[in-house]
Amino acid sequence: MAVQRCIEPACGATFGLNERLYVCSLCGGLLDIEKPCELIGEALALREVWMTRLASPDTSDRSGVWRFRELLPFSDNAPIVSLAEGNTPLYEAPRSARYCGLQSLKLKHQGSNPTGSFKDTGMTTAVTQARILGARLLVCASTGNTAASLAAYAARAELACAILVPQGQVSLAKLAQTLDYGAMVLEIEGNFDDAMRAIRELAEDESIYLVNSINPFRIEGQKTVAAELLQQLGWQVPDHLVMPGGNLGNSSAFGKGFRELFDLGLIDRLPQLTVVQAEGAAPFAHLFARHEQYRPAQDTPVKLTVIENPQTLASAINIGAPVSWQKAWREIVWTRGHALSVSEQEIADAKAIIGRDGVGCEPASATTVAGIKRLVADSIVGKDENVVAVLTGHLLKDTDYVINYHRETLYTSDHAEGKTETGTRITGTFANHPVRVSATGDDILKTLECEQQQRKLQNQGK
Numbered sequence: 001m002a003v004q005r006c007i008e009p010a011c012g013a014t015f016g017l018n019e020r021l022y023v024c025s026l027c028g029g030l031l032d033i034e035k036p037c038e039l040i041g042e043a044l045a046l047r048e049v050w051m052t053r054l055a056s057p058d059t060s061d062r063s064g065v066w067r068f069r070e071l072l073p074f075s076d077n078a079p080i081v082s083l084a085e086g087n088t089p090l091y092e093a094p095r096s097a098r099y100c101g102l103q104s105l106k107l108k109h110q111g112s113n114p115t116g117s118f119k120d121t122g123m124t125t126a127v128t129q130a131r132i133l134g135a136r137l138l139v140c141a142s143t144g145n146t147a148a149s150l151a152a153y154a155a156r157a158e159l160a161c162a163i164l165v166p167q168g169q170v171s172l173a174k175l176a177q178t179l180d181y182g183a184m185v186l187e188i189e190g191n192f193d194d195a196m197r198a199i200r201e202l203a204e205d206e207s208i209y210l211v212n213s214i215n216p217f218r219i220e221g222q223k224t225v226a227a228e229l230l231q232q233l234g235w236q237v238p239d240h241l242v243m244p245g246g247n248l249g250n251s252s253a254f255g256k257g258f259r260e261l262f263d264l265g266l267i268d269r270l271p272q273l274t275v276v277q278a279e280g281a282a283p284f285a286h287l288f289a290r291h292e293q294y295r296p297a298q299d300t301p302v303k304l305t306v307i308e309n310p311q312t313l314a315s316a317i318n319i320g321a322p323v324s325w326q327k328a329w330r331e332i333v334w335t336r337g338h339a340l341s342v343s344e345q346e347i348a349d350a351k352a353i354i355g356r357d358g359v360g361c362e363p364a365s366a367t368t369v370a371g372i373k374r375l376v377a378d379s380i381v382g383k384d385e386n387v388v389a390v391l392t393g394h395l396l397k398d399t400d401y402v403i404n405y406h407r408e409t410l411y412t413s414d415h416a417e418g419k420t421e422t423g424t425r426i427t428g429t430f431a432n433h434p435v436r437v438s439a440t441g442d443d444i445l446k447t448l449e450c451e452q453q454q455r456k457l458q459n460q461g462k
């Protein structure tokens with residue numbers, strides 16, 4: 001039988017799947033869901049059935065999550081809540097590859113999910129579990145993407161939901177989505193970490209089901225992205241998988257996904273997982289820097305130091321106390337991966353470059369390309385290695401940021417919040433200004449010629 005198991009090595013307590021828990025009731029440790037390999041199936045048969053489902057019109061087969069349902073801890077008659085999530089594109093990104101100094105780079109765009117972020121792949125399973133448990137009110141704290149995702153899936157399931165967001169720190173696009181899907185939105189005084197602390201006080205209330213990334217059923221849905229990616233790659237394991245790090249649920253999920261596929265014999269090695277954070281919100285990268293020298297064994301106790309006042313314009317990862325850090329740490333150690341941080345300027349420039357590949361993403365996602373550029377420069381990633389970067393949110397999730405970058409009016413968060421008058425301006429290295437012209441063919445042609453000339457010179461320079 002599949003169970004929920006406490007990840008603390010000294011505890012390891014197990015609980016039934018339908019016990020309404022968020023953490024271990026004995027020691028407070030995070031919970032993993034464990035499904036024995038023999039209940040999942042045989043590698044070759046799985047590959048075949050997953051391939052066959054790509055051509056199936058069935059709702060659960062059309063979902064990029066439920067298509068891999070053998071990996072999930074649900075029975076065949078589970079009341080699935082789906083918006084046809086997953087099935088996200090894997091793009092070849094030559095412009096970004098050149099920028100990083102790589103021969104090639106692939107972008108797995110999780111921002112192409114129904115609500116524009118990777119959160120949907122975990123929300124479909126968490127809200128399905130909520131239905132199984134008979135929950136009436138779903139609640140989460142969010143920097144914005146989880147809010148939009150939960151609101152959509154709760155609406156789909158006809159369940160009430162409430163969202164706690166840090167006041168004034170969520171992009172308007174994400175707030176707009178959440179309101180449109182009908183969620184109750186509660187704005188909390190403070191930052192995301194304060195909202196998260198407040199929400200933990202609600203865990204005891206029987207009428208409420210918490211759907212934060214600490215909820216192990218969210219990780220279950222998100223882990224299927226590993227299978228989808230490998231299927232797209234013809235089951236050739238990339239050397240590196242690089243993703244942004246905020247609350248670290250996504251890194252945990254990718255790690256779990258790859259390990260399970262390895263245990264099942266679907267792959268014969270693991271990619272190295274790398275987590276990239278923004279400099280002003282990088283507790284996990286700091287932890288890695290402290291322990292990098294001696295590469296700790298799997299069970300060496302390590303302690304994350306919380307960042308009290310995290311600051312980054314990449315609001316999706318503006319998190320100082322990531323709840324899933326122990327799980328993510330485990331995956332980094334198991335795969336001999338890395339964690340690092342990049343500056344606001346590096347994020348902004350990398351984001352513009354991803355845009356030039358015709359792909360685009362929200363700021364947090366661009367930490368990946370910025371991080372890969374660093375890792376290549378430091379010879380940690382080889383120029384000819386196979387690298388996949390995970391983009392977590394859609395370009396339109398934060399249009400203020402984009403417009404300000406291209407107008408060269410993008411300032412660091414201190415300035416944005418009016419705390420200092422001298423907030424640092426981000427240089428628009430790849431800025432793309434709109435140009436004013438009069439409504440005459442002559443003027444338009446003249447301007448176009450001039451613009452094209454300038455771009456030619458710019459491209460030669462870079």
Ligand SMILES: [Zn+2]
Nearest residue numbers: 006011024027
């Ligand atoms: Zn425990």
